[in-house]
Amino acid sequence: MEKPKLIVDGRRLDGRGFEELRPIKIEAGVLKRADGSCYLEMGKNKIIAAVYGPREVHPRHLQDPSKAVIRYRYNMAPFSVEERKKPGPDRRSVEISKVSREALEPVIMKELFPRSGIDVFVEVLQADAGTRTACLNAASVALIDAGVAMRGMVTAVAVAKVDGEIVLDPMKEEDNYGEADVPIAFLIRNGKIESIALLQMDGRLTLEEMRRAMELAKKGVMQIYKLQREAIMRKYMREGEDYEGSEEAMEVERERECEEAKGEGEKERENRKEEGRNE
Numbered sequence: 001m002e003k004p005k006l007i008v009d010g011r012r013l014d015g016r017g018f019e020e021l022r023p024i025k026i027e028a029g030v031l032k033r034a035d036g037s038c039y040l041e042m043g044k045n046k047i048i049a050a051v052y053g054p055r056e057v058h059p060r061h062l063q064d065p066s067k068a069v070i071r072y073r074y075n076m077a078p079f080s081v082e083e084r085k086k087p088g089p090d091r092r093s094v095e096i097s098k099v100s101r102e103a104l105e106p107v108i109m110k111e112l113f114p115r116s117g118i119d120v121f122v123e124v125l126q127a128d129a130g131t132r133t134a135c136l137n138a139a140s141v142a143l144i145d146a147g148v149a150m151r152g153m154v155t156a157v158a159v160a161k162v163d164g165e166i167v168l169d170p171m172k173e174e175d176n177y178g179e180a181d182v183p184i185a186f187l188i189r190n191g192k193i194e195s196i197a198l199l200q201m202d203g204r205l206t207l208e209e210m211r212r213a214m215e216l217a218k219k220g221v222m223q224i225y226k227l228q229r230e231a232i233m234r235k236y237m238r239e240g241e242d243y244e245g246s247e248e249a250m251e252v253e254r255e256r257e258c259e260e261a262k263g264e265g266e267k268e269r270e271n272r273k274e275e276g277r278n279e
C-alpha cells in the first residue's frame with residue numbers, strides 16, 4: 001500500500017496536534033480472581049492487566065531466597081489485530097515481555113518478598129500501536145492494586161517521527177508509515193520523573209529530534225500518571241464505600257463497643273475501690 005500523507009494542515013490523521021495523546025481510560029480492580037488488575041484504553045488499544053502474588057513460586061527451583069521473582073507475560077489476542085495473530089508466544093511477544101519485566105523490576109521492592117513470585121499478565125484485546133507502553137501503564141496500576149510495594153509508578157508512552165515531525169503517542173498508521181518509533185517508560189516518584197525505565201527505538205532520529213522526543217514523552221507521561229493515580233484512588237474510594245455498612249465493618253464496630261464497655265466497667269470498679277478507701 002502506498003504511504004498516506006500523515007500530516008495535513010498541521011494536524012494528524014485523527015485530528016490530533018503533535019503533542020496530543022489519544023483519549024485514555026483506566027479502571028483499577030476489574031478482575032475478581034486476580035490480586036490486582038487494570039483495564040486500560042489508549043486510543044483504540046484495549047488492555048487487561050492481572051497481577052498475582054506475592055505468592056509461592058512454582059517450580060520451586062526458581063525461588064530466590066533474597067527477593068521476589070518477577071514474571072511478565074505480554075500476549076496479544078488473535079482477534080486484537082487486523083490480520084488474525086497466531087495464538088501463543090512469538091519472538092515479538094517474548095522480547096516485549098522481557099523488556100517490560102526489566103522496566104518494572106527495579107521499581108518493585110522485591111527484597112521485601114523473599115522466595116515469592118509476582119506474576120504480571122498483560123493481554124492485548126485490541127491493538128493500534130503503542131501496546132507495549134499501554135500494557136506497562138496497565139501493569140503498573142495492577143501492581144499497585146495488588147498492594148505490591150513499589151518505589152514509584154512506571155508510566156510509558158511512545159513518540160514517533162512522521163512526515164518529518166516529532167509526534168506524541170503514534171497510532172497504527174503513524175507507526176506503520178512513520179520514520180521512527182520510540183517507546184519510553186519513566187519511573188515517576190512523588191509526582192516527579194526520576195529515571196528512564198525503558199527506552200527502545202525503531203528508525204533514526206537526530207540528536208535534536210531525540211531531545212524533542214524526550215520532551216514530548218515527559219509531557220505525555222505526566223498526563224497519563226495523573227490518570228493512573230486517579231484510577232487507583234477511585235478503586236479505594238469504591239472499596240471504602242463497600243466497606244461501610246458491610247458485615248465486616250459491623251463486626252469491627254461491635255468489637256469496638258465491647259472494648260469500650262469493658263473499659264467503662266473497669267473505670268467504675270476502680271472508682272468504687274477508691275471511694276471505699278476514702279470512707
Ligand code: UDP
Nearest residue numbers: 081082085127128129130131132133172175
Ligand atoms: N501488530 C499487528 N500484528 C502483529 C504485531 C503487531 O498488527 O503481529 C500491530 C499492532 O497494532 C501493534 C502495532 O503493529 O500495536 C505496532 O507494533 P510494535 O511491534 O511496534 O509494538 P507496539 O507499538 O504495539 O508496542
